[in-house]
Amino acid sequence: MILSIESSCDDSAIAITEVATNKLLFHKKISQELEHSVYGGVVPELAARLHAQTLPKILAECEPYFEKLKAVAVTSTPGLAVTLVEGVTMAKAIAVALNIPLIGVNHLVGHIYSLFIERETTFPLTVLLVSGGHTQVMEVKSLEEIETVAKSMDDSFGESFDKVAKMMGLGYPGGPLIEKLAKDGDRLKYNFTVPLHQSPLIAFSYSGLKNAVRLAVEEAGEAKEKYKDIAASFEHIATKHLIMKLKKYFKSHPPESFAIVGGASANLYLRSQIEELLKPYGTKVLLSELKYCSDNAAMIGRVGVEMYKKGLFSSLEELDISPKSQI
Ligand code: KG4
Ligand code: ZN
Numbered sequence: 001m002i003l004s005i006e007s008s009c010d011d012s013a014i015a016i017t018e019v020a021t022n023k024l025l026f027h028k029k030i031s032q033e034l035e036h037s038v039y040g041g042v043v044p045e046l047a048a049r050l051h052a053q054t055l056p057k058i059l060a061e062c063e064p065y066f067e068k069l070k071a072v073a074v075t076s077t078p079g080l081a082v083t084l085v086e087g088v089t090m091a092k093a094i095a096v097a098l099n100i101p102l103i104g105v106n107h108l109v110g111h112i113y114s115l116f117i118e119r120e121t122t123f124p125l126t127v128l129l130v131s132g133g134h135t136q137v138m139e140v141k142s143l144e145e146i147e148t149v150a151k152s153m154d155d156s157f158g159e160s161f162d163k164v165a166k167m168m169g170l171g172y173p174g175g176p177l178i179e180k181l182a183k184d185g186d187r188l189k190y191n192f193t194v195p196l197h198q199s200p201l202i203a204f205s206y207s208g209l210k211n212a213v214r215l216a217v218e219e220a221g222e223a224k225e226k227y228k229d230i231a232a233s234f235e236h237i238a239t240k241h242l243i244m245k246l247k248k249y250f251k252s253h254p255p256e257s258f259a260i261v262g263g264a265s266a267n268l269y270l271r272s273q274i275e276e277l278l279k280p281y282g283t284k285v286l287l288s289e290l291k292y293c294s295d296n297a298a299m300i301g302r303v304g305v306e307m308y309k310k311g312l313f314s315s316l317e318e319l320d321i322s323p324k325s326q327i
Contacts, residue, residue: 001025001068002308003094004301005055007087008079008107009132010042012054013297016065019305022118026062027298030054033173040166044080051086059090069100071313073304076104078133078325088321101313105303107295108327111261112140113306114288114299121306125286126255128246130270131262132158132173135204135242137249138327143306146327150249152204157238158264160206164234167217168227175264178231182269185232190216192237194244202249209237239270243277250281259286263294 006013006029013029032050036042074091076084088104095102111129113121125140135158136151155163158175165174170181192212195205213234220226258278260271265287275285292298307313 002071002073002301002304003069004073004297004304005087005091006075006297006300007051007083008075010047011295012051014058015297015301017301017305024118024298028058029296037171040172044082048082051083055090071101071103071308073103073105073300075107075300077106077322081323084321092316102319103304103307104314104319105300108325109303110299113302114261114292115259115286117292117298117302125257125259127259129262130157130264150202155206160210163210164213179267181228182232182235185228187232187236189229190233194237195241202245239273243273255283258283266293
């Protein structure tokens with residue numbers, strides 16, 4: 001069995017995965033959303049302190065599995081430095097205490113493998129990752145052959161939802177709150193410009209749209225009934241931007257298999273638009289189970305199993321955190 005730890009942002013999670021079967025034997029995640037909600041975003045120092053409190057409590061529940069552990073896997077990149085350190089330090093302590101190898105997992109690879117929790121892998125795969133930290137398209141041939149072909153030049157898709165929710169005083173995380181508000185709104189009420197629509201670049205950008213939404217929110221002032229139309233129009237344009245760039249990319253790289261992963265892949269409007277886009281290609285969309293879209297330790301454990309089988313271990317001295325991803 002592999003014990004896996006996730007602490008790259010505001011979720012403290014630990015999982016136990018059986019190597020031979022990929023079976024998830026234990027998974028517990030404690031989210032800090034409530035604690036950060038009052039600030040409209042994640043406060044790194046607070047997140048680190050909360051990880052230090054909750055991770056040991058979850059670990060104590062895993063004690064019955066300790067004897068059977070073959071390795072400990074932990075998210076070491078990318079993420080908030082102060083929160084990654086909490087997980088990595090705990091993983092090192094476990095590796096020393098139980099005399100088992102240490103596996104450093106890339107969180108973005110974890111999101112890709114959220115598709116394969118308790119399942120076999122299927123490659124090649126074109127993957128759209130939409131999370132709070134990342135918006136990128138990757139061509140995935142195997143665990144070790146992952147190429148990023150498009151990414152955001154500034155804010156991420158999920159982050160733009162968080163920021164719009166903050167402007168409206170809705171709380172954090174903004175994605176589900178904006179999605180809910182947008183349901184009753186008119187998508188065409190506000191004619192926001194689609195980012196980079198005239199650019200030949202296959203890349204993403206959300207800072208311009210965010211500023212356009214800020215102006216609309218300021219203009220609405222106390223007329224809060226306008227928020228639902230702003231939210232709907234924002235969600236529509238944020239999604240249209242992704243669709244337009246994917247369409248452009250597919251002209252030269254028609255997708256064999258396509259997947260959407262990451263916290264924002266839970267967005268139903270985005271899912272429906274991607275399914276519509278892929279219809280002409282006859283490509284099926286792979287999705288993670290809703291409970292594994294957002295950060296979790298089960299996806300880190302699933303990567304851990306693959307890395308364990310390949311002997312991809314790190315020594316105590318080697319394994320370090322890195323806020324920025326190499327992918
Ligand atoms: O993958 P994740 O849990 O954490 C990161 O790795 O960043 O993604 C969290 C992000 C947040 O920005 C959140 O607002 C966004 O995913 N999100 C959504 C939805 N649910 C979560 N964005 C849009 N629509 C949603 N339904
Ligand atoms: Zn994530």
